[in-house]
Amino acid sequence: MNFSVITDNxxxxxxxxxxxxxxxxFTLIGGLLLGTPLALARASGxxxxxxPALLLIETIRGIPVLMLIFWIYFLLPHLxxxxxxxxxxxxxxxxxxxxxxxxxxxAGINSIDHGNVEAGRATGLNLVQILRHIVLPQAFANMTxxxxxxxxxxxxxxSVVFVIGIVDLFRAATIVNNREFxxxxxxxxxxxxxxIPCTIVSRYTRRIEIKRMIRHGTFQxx
Amino acid sequence: MNTFFxxxxxxxxxxxxxxxxxxxxxxxxxAAQGPGExxxxxxxERGTLIAGARNDFPPAGYIDRNGEWVGFEIDFAKYIxxxxxxxxxxxxxxxxxxxxxxxxxxxxxxxAVMNPTxxxxxxxxxxxxxxxxxxxxxxxxxSGINSIADVGGKKVGTVQGSNDAKGVLAFQPDAELVxxxxxxxxxxxxxxxxxxxxxxxxxxxxxxxxxxxSLVLVGPPFKPDPWVLGVRHDxxxxxxxxQKTIMDAWSDGTIRDLYAKHMGxxxxxxxxxxxxxxxK
Numbered sequence: 001m002n003f004s005v006i007t008d009n010x011x012x013x014x015x016x017x018x019x020x021x022x023x024x025x026f027t028l029i030g031g032l033l034l035g036t037p038l039a040l041a042r043a044s045g046x047x048x049x050x051x052p053a054l055l056l057i058e059t060i061r062g063i064p065v066l067m068l069i070f071w072i073y074f075l076l077p078h079l080x081x082x083x084x085x086x087x088x089x090x091x092x093x094x095x096x097x098x099x100x101x102x103x104x105x106x107a108g109i110n111s112i113d114h115g116n117v118e119a120g121r122a123t124g125l126n127l128v129q130i131l132r133h134i135v136l137p138q139a140f141a142n143m144t145x146x147x148x149x150x151x152x153x154x155x156x157x158x159s160v161v162f163v164i165g166i167v168d169l170f171r172a173a174t175i176v177n178n179r180e181f182x183x184x185x186x187x188x189x190x191x192x193x194x195x196i197p198c199t200i201v202s203r204y205t206r207r208i209e210i211k212r213m214i215r216h217g218t219f220q221x222x
Numbered sequence: 223m224n225t226f227f228x229x230x231x232x233x234x235x236x237x238x239x240x241x242x243x244x245x246x247x248x249x250x251x252x253a254a255q256g257p258g259e260x261x262x263x264x265x266x267e268r269g270t271l272i273a274g275a276r277n278d279f280p281p282a283g284y285i286d287r288n289g290e291w292v293g294f295e296i297d298f299a300k301y302i303x304x305x306x307x308x309x310x311x312x313x314x315x316x317x318x319x320x321x322x323x324x325x326x327x328x329x330x331x332x333x334a335v336m337n338p339t340x341x342x343x344x345x346x347x348x349x350x351x352x353x354x355x356x357x358x359x360x361x362x363x364x365s366g367i368n369s370i371a372d373v374g375g376k377k378v379g380t381v382q383g384s385n386d387a388k389g390v391l392a393f394q395p396d397a398e399l400v401x402x403x404x405x406x407x408x409x410x411x412x413x414x415x416x417x418x419x420x421x422x423x424x425x426x427x428x429x430x431x432x433x434x435x436s437l438v439l440v441g442p443p444f445k446p447d448p449w450v451l452g453v454r455h456d457x458x459x460x461x462x463x464x465q466k467t468i469m470d471a472w473s474d475g476t477i478r479d480l481y482a483k484h485m486g487x488x489x490x491x492x493x494x495x496x497x498x499x500x501x502k
Contacts, residue, residue: 008287009287011287011288011289012287012288012289015289073319073322074322077322077326077327081326081327082326082328083326083328084313084328085313085323085328163318165314165315165316165319167314174278174404175277175278175284175285176285177404177406178278178279178280178284178405179280179284179285179286181406181409181430181433183406183410
């Protein structure tokens with residue numbers, strides 16, 4: 001075991017980590033921005049909106065993300081011309097995350113008692129106002145733990161973009177290993193870099209959940 | 223809740239439409255090439271040569287400890303850019319992504335340890351070789367495998383998307399192929415006895431053999447392994463320019479120097495040069 005291979009290649013590995021980080025952040029933001037309207041469509045009373053949304057969400061959730069990345073990588077050039085691998089990878093990850101975020105947002109909205117909407121109407125708010133000031137703020141508060149678990153999942157899932165040549169943390173490690181042949185040291189380090197932030201976020205999520213349960217009086221010590 | 227969402231529906235549809243319309247703006251102009259226009263002109267006009275290269279294939283193309291692109295092919299790509307008087311931009315490609323990236327217009331040429339095949343020729347065009355490697359076998363010492371004929375019924379590891387699998391089968395149809403993502407994985411499998419041999423260009427294998435006493439390179443290469451540049455179909459002007467640049471690099475000693483620098487030792491073959499052909 002010789003971990004100097006990590007310090008020797010730290011600069012390149014950190015550029016890979018940086019790619020992983022902004023892929024994760026953009027994927028989370030994009031997924032939430034697109035997932036919220038998709039969730040509203042999915043929960044809509046209109047069949048014209050609800051059925052396509054349902055079909056889209058179930059299709060995306062039903063196919064492997066690896067396949068989705070390959071497919072979008074080959075599909076995008078036919079629609080919009082040449083795109084860098086990064087764009088194709090990001091679009092695929094956002095599409096993937098949109099479907100999952102939509103289900104989280106829908107569950108969040110469903111968790112808000114319908115009485116809130118009725119109360120809003122009784123005070124003379126219009127529907128957009130009800131959504132903005134009453135439903136979504138409460139829904140997002142309820143969704144926080146689920147969204148944070150999703151963030152952890154996205155952070156780990158970004159590693160599959162290596163298949164189209166994007167140099168994220170995992171791909172950077174592979175490239176370094178192709179030159180140094182120290183797979184045990186290199187991938188142990190990479191596992192740690194994935195593991196530590198994920199664990200911290202998971203623990204923090206658990207604390208938020210417990211606090212909320214205490215507030216609602218439903219907390220039982222395990 | 224239902225009537226609530228019914229009324230909100232049109233706003234939702236509008237928002238989805240807006241985001242969908244915004245997505246195409248993420249595309250690049252790398253493929254902005256009119257019909258009949260040569261990549262040669264596009265590159266000169268742009269002032270940058272965009273080359274698809276390997277960043278995971280020492281000594282041809284890889285990333286050093288400072289995070290910089292280095293290698294035989296990287297230096298040769300710089301040489302080509304210098305001949306054009308333009309800057310060089312390198313885009314990482316793999317065995318699987320290099321051809322789609324060329325066809326889609328992400329890159330102007332492929333310089334990525336690529337062999338010409340009839341199959342690939344249906345999609346892209348090639349120059350003559352700028353380098354000749356050879357496909358060989360790497361085995362454990364005392365394995366009893368002394369030539370490609372000996373791997374009949376044995377497990378041979380190769381990498382997905384490369385041409386090595388076909389090379390093995392052409393010389394020993396009874397070999398059992400095992401595919402890996404990367405060469406180090408095949409190497410690990412070989413050392414753990416999960417495969418009996420691995421096969422790719424002798425340069426890569428020699429490096430593995432040098433680093434590990436228990437491994438040995440089998441004989442001379444069983445199949446020549448020409449490295450060619452890849453260009454798009456119907457672009458003779460660009461292809462012939464690259465062809466001439468390859469010959470220049472052979473006649474002015476560049477290839478020999480790069481071989482000594484990156485592979486070590488003296489190059490033991492010649493690629494014929496006929497520069498007069500292009501000056502007529």
